[in-house]
Amino acid sequence: MSDNKDTKVAIPQQGAPADAPLLKVSGLVKHFPIKKGLLQRQVGAVKAVDGIDFDVRPGETLGVVGESGCGKSTMGRLITRLLEPTGGTVEFQGADISHLGVGRMRPFRRDIQMIFQDPYGSLNPRHTVGSIVSAPFRLQGVEPEGGIKKEVQRLLELVGLNPEHYNRYPHEFSGGQRQRIGIARALALKPKLVIADEPVSALDVSIQAQVVNLLDDLQEELGLTYVIIAHDLSVIRHVSDRIAVMYLGKIVELADRTSLYESPMHPYTKALLSAVPVPDPRRRGVKSERILLRGDVPSPISPPSGCRFHTRCWKATELCRTQEPPLVALKTGHQVACHHPENAPDQAPDDQVLASAREAIAIVDATPKSELPVPEPGSKPEPESELPSRQSETELPSRESETEPDKQ
Numbered sequence: 429m430s431d432n433k434d435t436k437v438a439i440p441q442q443g444a445p446a447d448a449p450l451l452k453v454s455g456l457v458k459h460f461p462i463k464k465g466l467l468q469r470q471v472g473a474v475k476a477v478d479g480i481d482f483d484v485r486p487g488e489t490l491g492v493v494g495e496s497g498c499g500k501s502t503m504g505r506l507i508t509r510l511l512e513p514t515g516g517t518v519e520f521q522g523a524d525i526s527h528l529g530v531g532r533m534r535p536f537r538r539d540i541q542m543i544f545q546d547p548y549g550s551l552n553p554r555h556t557v558g559s560i561v562s563a564p565f566r567l568q569g570v571e572p573e574g575g576i577k578k579e580v581q582r583l584l585e586l587v588g589l590n591p592e593h594y595n596r597y598p599h600e601f602s603g604g605q606r607q608r609i610g611i612a613r614a615l616a617l618k619p620k621l622v623i624a625d626e627p628v629s630a631l632d633v634s635i636q637a638q639v640v641n642l643l644d645d646l647q648e649e650l651g652l653t654y655v656i657i658a659h660d661l662s663v664i665r666h667v668s669d670r671i672a673v674m675y676l677g678k679i680v681e682l683a684d685r686t687s688l689y690e691s692p693m694h695p696y697t698k699a700l701l702s703a704v705p706v707p708d709p710r711r712r713g714v715k716s717e718r719i720l721l722r723g724d725v726p727s728p729i730s731p732p733s734g735c736r737f738h739t740r741c742w743k744a745t746e747l748c749r750t751q752e753p754p755l756v757a758l759k760t761g762h763q764v765a766c767h768h769p770e771n772a773p774d775q776a777p778d779d780q781v782l783a784s785a786r787e788a789i790a791i792v793d794a795t796p797k798s799e800l801p802v803p804e805p806g807s808k809p810e811p812e813s814e815l816p817s818r819q820s821e822t823e824l825p826s827r828e829s830e831t832e833p834d835k836q
């Protein structure tokens with residue numbers, strides 16, 4: 429998960445080939461039924477996750493990004509089997525866990541853990557930190573070497589908390605510290621896979637980098653594999669080796685971090701990335717444009733025909749309206765589900781673009797006024813562009829600029 433990704437060593441599970449995925453998701457579907465009337469007849473379904481495929485390799489971090497309601501959390505809950513899929517499979521270390529009951533799922537619960545978004549709501553206010561972090565041992569009937577108290581104190585120290593605060597209550601800690609408690613609890617049983625659902629979005633911006641760095645350090649130290657769900661593209665860029673972009677229950681693009689940020693292929697990804705601010709001083713004075721998607725996100729109850737993004741896409745053609753594009757690798761390790769991808773030869777011919785697509789977006793100048801270059805006297809003004817012509821670069825603050833962990 430760190431910036432020096434190339435140096436990271438994947439940790440293969442015993443007996444499996446080195447490149448075997450730790451997690452394999454195939455055709456995963458979750459439809460929540462909508463019921464009405466006295467008889468509670470099903471009248472429809474929320475298609476929260478509607479057929480997604482991906483692998484996660486040991487030791488890597490897969491980031492999952494997309495707008496609110498696109499199915500990210502549902503996907504996380506399906507992987508951890510807090511929800512049962514309507515269709516498709518979830519395989520962990522080659523074992524199909526999609527429909528296991530409570531008893532048969534129990535051993536897998538040790539290996540697959542979840543970190544939740546809300547460090548306030550996810551910790552019981554009436555329980556001490558010691559009791560919260562030791563809960564997984566009690567639930568699984570595990571007696572760690574040296575006893576539970578010693579192990580909990582070791583875990584508290586591991587996540588940067590004072591082990592002497594074992595008997596304190598959640599309200600005595602700050603938001604960042606509470607999230608560290610949640611992380612300690614998730615790590616208690618030495619999991620292999622950790623699903624983190626918006627792990628920093630409820631935290632103060634100044635604390636976010638500290639928790640992200642903690643997750644990063646723990647991954648290196650413990651050889652963890654992460655699936656990190658977030659709507660914040662800066663966080664996702666910072667933490668991920670590969671990134672899956674979701675839209676209305678589908679993965680529309682899946683690529684390694686550099687490829688996705690430097691040359692996004694799905695118009696939706698391009699629009700998402702253009703909305704990220706540019707804090708890079710090297711780009712001062714460079715004009716940056718933002719793609720504003722005009723339409724609302726359609727309902728997951730009745731998603732659009734063909735490509736689900738066609739109602740908001742500036743390149744949509746009749747083909748997009750009628751045929752769903754499969755997720756295919758157009759470059760090595762770069763999969764995209766689009767009939768007319770960006771940064772590829774097959775661009776939508778202008779005369780075939782749907783009339784509605786011409787109204788789909790607005791291009792706004794996102795350059796802060798103070799950063800625009802002052803025009804030379806007598807020079808011609810730059811014409812307004814009609815379609816996105818350039819990808820705004822995004823850059824996260826460098827690690828050196830981040831603050832020290834919020835130790836107690």
Ligand SMILES: Nc1ncnc2c1ncn2[C@@H]1O[C@H](COP(=O)(O)OP(=O)(O)OP(=O)(O)O)[C@@H](O)[C@H]1O
Pocket residue numbers: 460474475476494495496497498499500501502503659728
């Ligand atoms: N238990 C449920 N019953 C019915 N619909 C649900 C349920 N859980 C989620 N949904 C719906 O499924 C869709 C996907 O929700 P989900 O929470 O997975 O999206 P998300 O991308 O994680 O969004 P957010 O970032 O806002 O949490 C939404 O339309 C949501 O309303």
